[in-house]
Amino acid sequence: MGPRTLLDALTDLAVVVSADGHVTDMGAAARAFLGDRIPRDPHLRDLVEVVDPAFRAALSEAATAALAQSGQWRGSVGLVDPAGTTVPHHVTIRRDPDGGLVLLARDTTDQRAREIAENDSRAKDELIARLGHELRTPLNAMLGFAQLLELEPLTPDLHDDVERIITGGRHMQALIDDVLDLARLRAGRGDINKGPVNVLDIVQGVVELVEPLAAQRSIRRVIDPAVPLIADADRRRLWQVLLNLVGNALKYGREGGSVRVGIVPITGSRIRIEVEDDGAGLSPRAIDRLFRPFERLGAERSGIEGSGLGLALSHALVTAMGGVLTVASRYGVGSVFAIVLDAVDMRFEDPDSDDDGFGDHLGGHGYRGTSYGRAGYGEASHGRAGYGDTAYGDAAYGDAGNGRARPTGTGEGGAHGGRHARVSVGGAAGGVGRRAAPGGLRVVHVSGDPAVRAAVADMLTESLAADPVTVPRAALAVDAVRRARPAFILLDRDLPDASAPELLAQLAADPTTAATPAFVLTEDTDPRERTMLRRAGAVDILALPLDPASLVAAATALTAAMTAPR
Incomplete structure (x- = not known):
């Protein structure tokens, strides 16, 4: 690929000027922009003609001074397009080793x-x-x-x-x-206080609270799968969001139908909370407007009360908690709203504390002693056609009963008995991706990136037969290490709420965690950065993307150092 091809591939205006001021080359975008407004053999001074007169004096003075001092100038300039309209551009002028200039101009209208x-x-x-x-x-x-x-x-x-x-x-x-x-x-000033939250506890509370509305419309409520997972969320705000979603499902769902709330573990140590109805569904155009404030999508003509703020507020709350709120819908069939949040691995009790901070809140739901697949929260097949990890797709709504799974534990063959508002709980915790935890190494990995968490968990399990304990942010790391008592810690260089040196200092300050070796995972190859991290307390630095051989070598070296006679 020659220089001309490279210049033509640029969407920015690109012009090359020789040391004597003559234009030697320009890209296709620059030729189209300049057109016949400059001579066939243009000089640098000819290019000034396309600069808005209001910018010329300041540009000449600033660019000349900057090029003399540093060989480069950057700034905002108004350029006149072929139609005579002044268009804002971000211009970069750089002097090359031969004394010539390279000029780049990017249209910033959209910005x-x-x-x-x-x-x-x-x-x-x-x-x-x-x-x-x-x-x-x-x-x-x-x-x-x-x-x-x-x-x-x-x-x-x-x-x-x-x-x-x-x-x-x-x-x-x-x-x-x-x-x-x-x-x-x-405005970024929301009142969010995150911490470990028992999702099943909140779901059951919300479903019980909406019982009068469900009974009024003869809608059966089902909690399935009912896996007692722990999310990193604001308890009050998560309750608020779920109350809105379940309330909407009951208001807009089919009379005499059903509403299902499911708690599903997904890859990357995350949790998906699904609220599914069998109502009228939404068209693609309606979905595009769904999360706008005061947007009711025509429901104001239906007689159903509402302000149009609930979904906009729910979307903002879930985003503020570091999660994602999505919707999948098929017109005439129904909708599924899904909240995705980071999970917190609470399998282990703090041996130094009489109270784990949750009391019987978790134990009452059979949480402890249960493993949920790889990394504690692996992918689970929960008996619902078409609801995969990342997308719902058309297969989610098949022909048999609209493709909706028959929940377990409903009784009476799914018939609506009694008040029609019964709550069914299905999907026992032990049946979702359960496997025996490895009997050897235990490793805590602190990372805010679900993709990195999933990749590292896979590697720890497959390469070291380790039991990974994933932690989504630094604020939960010290408690996780105290509980899990791992052989070592892996932590990303950059975390959502702290840097690696800050977390290393927190770990070193706690008597229980201070002796646990920590490795930092980073994409930075700068030797000075690596030296700084070692001084901050890291045993070693491992490169991302993580290589199985380097992980095994680091673990082997650490084990050898710890077992060597002193």
């Missing part, structure tokens, strides 16, 4: 438009937040006086009127709270 849109969005969120605060004060006064009136001896009609005021006021208060919550989350 500028994006910045304007982001600024407008921030301004709108700020306005909404201020408006919400201004509305809350008189609303609180109104509710307060209405509640005082409620205590007075009123006629039945007046009492009903006061009740309507209080009901409407509380509805408005909830709406204002949601608007303020969404504005704070979009």
